[in-house]
Amino acid sequence: MSKLKSIAELQALLSLAIEKTSFQEEPAELYQPISYVLNLGGKRLRPALVLMATDIYGVDVEKALPQAIGMELFHNFTLMHDDIMDDAPLRRGKTTVHEKWDSNIAILSGDALFVKAYQSIVKADAKYLAALMDLFNQTALEVCEGQQYDMNFETQDAVSMSAYLKMIKYKTAVLLACALQSGALIADASEEDQKHLYDFGIHIGLAFQLMDDILDVYGDQAEVGKQVAGDVLCNKKTCLYIKAYEGANEEQLKVLDYYFAHQDFDAQEKISEVMKVYAELDVRLACRNMMDEHYNSAINHLNSVSVSDDRKLVLVQFTELLMERVN
Amino acid sequence: MSKLKSIAELQALLSLAIEKTSFQEEPAELYQPISYVLNLGGKRLRPALVLMATDIYGVDVEKALPQAIGMELFHNFTLMHDDIMDDAPLRRGKTTVHEKWDSNIAILSGDALFVKAYQSIVKADAKYLAALMDLFNQTALEVCEGQQYDMNFETQDAVSMSAYLKMIKYKTAVLLACALQSGALIADASEEDQKHLYDFGIHIGLAFQLMDDILDVYGDQAEVGKQVAGDVLCNKKTCLYIKAYEGANEEQLKVLDYYFAHQDFDAQEKISEVMKVYAELDVRLACRNMMDEHYNSAINHLNSVSVSDDRKLVLVQFTELLMERVN
Numbered sequence: 001m002s003k004l005k006s007i008a009e010l011q012a013l014l015s016l017a018i019e020k021t022s023f024q025e026e027p028a029e030l031y032q033p034i035s036y037v038l039n040l041g042g043k044r045l046r047p048a049l050v051l052m053a054t055d056i057y058g059v060d061v062e063k064a065l066p067q068a069i070g071m072e073l074f075h076n077f078t079l080m081h082d083d084i085m086d087d088a089p090l091r092r093g094k095t096t097v098h099e100k101w102d103s104n105i106a107i108l109s110g111d112a113l114f115v116k117a118y119q120s121i122v123k124a125d126a127k128y129l130a131a132l133m134d135l136f137n138q139t140a141l142e143v144c145e146g147q148q149y150d151m152n153f154e155t156q157d158a159v160s161m162s163a164y165l166k167m168i169k170y171k172t173a174v175l176l177a178c179a180l181q182s183g184a185l186i187a188d189a190s191e192e193d194q195k196h197l198y199d200f201g202i203h204i205g206l207a208f209q210l211m212d213d214i215l216d217v218y219g220d221q222a223e224v225g226k227q228v229a230g231d232v233l234c235n236k237k238t239c240l241y242i243k244a245y246e247g248a249n250e251e252q253l254k255v256l257d258y259y260f261a262h263q264d265f266d267a268q269e270k271i272s273e274v275m276k277v278y279a280e281l282d283v284r285l286a287c288r289n290m291m292d293e294h295y296n297s298a299i300n301h302l303n304s305v306s307v308s309d310d311r312k313l314v315l316v317q318f319t320e321l322l323m324e325r326v327n
Numbered sequence: 328m329s330k331l332k333s334i335a336e337l338q339a340l341l342s343l344a345i346e347k348t349s350f351q352e353e354p355a356e357l358y359q360p361i362s363y364v365l366n367l368g369g370k371r372l373r374p375a376l377v378l379m380a381t382d383i384y385g386v387d388v389e390k391a392l393p394q395a396i397g398m399e400l401f402h403n404f405t406l407m408h409d410d411i412m413d414d415a416p417l418r419r420g421k422t423t424v425h426e427k428w429d430s431n432i433a434i435l436s437g438d439a440l441f442v443k444a445y446q447s448i449v450k451a452d453a454k455y456l457a458a459l460m461d462l463f464n465q466t467a468l469e470v471c472e473g474q475q476y477d478m479n480f481e482t483q484d485a486v487s488m489s490a491y492l493k494m495i496k497y498k499t500a501v502l503l504a505c506a507l508q509s510g511a512l513i514a515d516a517s518e519e520d521q522k523h524l525y526d527f528g529i530h531i532g533l534a535f536q537l538m539d540d541i542l543d544v545y546g547d548q549a550e551v552g553k554q555v556a557g558d559v560l561c562n563k564k565t566c567l568y569i570k571a572y573e574g575a576n577e578e579q580l581k582v583l584d585y586y587f588a589h590q591d592f593d594a595q596e597k598i599s600e601v602m603k604v605y606a607e608l609d610v611r612l613a614c615r616n617m618m619d620e621h622y623n624s625a626i627n628h629l630n631s632v633s634v635s636d637d638r639k640l641v642l643v644q645f646t647e648l649l650m651e652r653v654n
Contacts, residue, residue: 112471144439
């Protein structure tokens with residue numbers, strides 16, 4: 001069996017493959033934004049997951065390369081459209097497509113990129129095609145649903161924790177899960193293994209998102225490179241907020257309602273008042289416990305995959321890499 | 328062999344099937360616009376073409392029903408996104424999705440509808456799947472390219488006839504062609520037959536679009552239900568305009584440039600001055616000749632399909648129905 005490839009090796013392989021994927025087609029207005037968004041970089045984690053899930057079975061990762069690239073193309077399509085909907089000026093520190101060109105270009109280039117994702121994913125042996133398509137279609141639909149739930153939450157008063165978990169599962173976790181299962185599928189893994197890898201992806205995705213929520217308020221911001229408590233400032237309903245809202249007494253509820261109703265507060269005042277409520281209710285620990293639960297579930301599913309531990313090493317490393325910011 | 332189904336029978340069958348396709352899913356903000364746009368009506372011509380192309384081979388049209396519905400879902404997805412890009416207030420006399428809800432809803436519902444189209448199209452025997460996907464992906468990409476060319480033409484000074492024909496081929500004709508070939512593919516038609524039906528679709532699509540251009544200026548407007556010379560008023564570069572531009576002398580060019588540079592003219596003055604140039608250059612006849620050429624090519628391809636003439640009757644009727652406005 002071939003030596004297991006490291007994450008860095010897989011990322012290098014993917015960068016090369018994505019560079020080689022030519023989008024020098026006509027009309028330029030349609031394809032230039034695609035090249036642009038793909039060259040903004042990013043860690044290529046989703047396609048790396050496809051290849052890892054193939055590699056653990058000792059199957060040549062080249063076999064799953066088109067599906068890996070398909071996941072990356074799809075992910076970038078969602079970024080293009082999400083950035084329009086979120087009115088985001090920047091993506092990975094660079095101007096977003098709808099700002100650099102315009103919204104129409106971002107809509108249509110996104111659509112074309114979505115088709116390109118399908119074109120890449122269907123480059124598989126006929127025997128895998130139906131299962132790959134069903135998995136990907138279901139995932140793509142859930143990603144749309146997740147984005148819609150996320151937009152709905154902005155104007156919703158109360159968001160339940162279960163609704164929140166469903167949203168982050170759909171918006172983030174299912175694509176990681178789909179990537180892993182696709183790689184396993186192409187490696188002819190058993191259905192049980194495919195399911196365990198899918199669930200590993202779901203729980204790792206959830207744990208990662210919960211960690212992201214916690215770090216927004218409690219992380220070392222210099223390291224994270226973000227505005228301190230940016231989620232609080234823009235009234236985003238995160239795990240911390242929802243936990244606080246669930247447990248708040250009348251007075252604490254008043255504070256949350258007051259500060260999350262508007263944006264025009266002194267930033268330091270808002271953050272410190274909200275963090276006071278968070279501290280009183282110990283929501284950091286509650287969310288940390290939820291995160292740990294999903295992390296442990298992920299590891300359990302990975303442990304249940306029927307390959308030797310040394311073949312799982314790269315997935316363990318990946319998990320550590322993803323979660324290292326809180327460890 | 329079963330009796331050939333009439334267009335009306337196929338349309339009734341499709342209306343029922345599309346009604347039965349439930350979009351009562353959550354979140355409602357994502358799926359209600361899909362139900363809305365599908366219930367605006369329309370003649371269901373694209374899915375009918377899929378079924379016709381299956382029916383001519385005596386194969387049960389039920390076999391191709393998911394692919395037929397997929398074509399209709401895809402078509403409606405393109406309408407949703409095109410209407411945003413074209414800033415269109417109305418579609419089939421009703422408020423467009425981005426006007427009734429908002430642009431974000433129209434983008435995301437459109438994306439979800441696109442996935443629904445794929446979900447329907449992949450409901451085929453495994454042996455057809457790769458060919459169906461390749462054909463559909465290529466078509467979807469060309470439809471995006473066609474829309475981009477169309478948008479480019481708005482700000483382009485001169486548009487060549489070949490560029491124009493490519494645009495209308497991609498924007499309109501390829502989906503008719505794809506629908507026909509998909510139906511034939513599922514009926515196990517030979518590759519030659521599939522190609523002839525595809526080309527029949529291309530040329531019928533081109534002839535139809537050229538007819539539409541001619542009727543905008545020279546049609547019985549009461550019957551067509553459109554603004555007289557609406558294309559001229561909004562400076563649209565149609566076949567008539569391009570022919571005129573190609574053949575114009577210096578003075579005629581001045582008239583065209585003058586009236587197509589702005590929209591703030593007296594409508595009657597603009598129409599009559601532009602139509603004078605069109606008449607001098609006899610562009611109506613030139614475009615009519617182009618249309619006839621494509622119509623004849625379509626019929627030639629249909630004649631080359633290896634089924635008996637009586638099985639082709641419904642496609643002949645379809646062609647007549649489509650083109651009856653100028654006959």
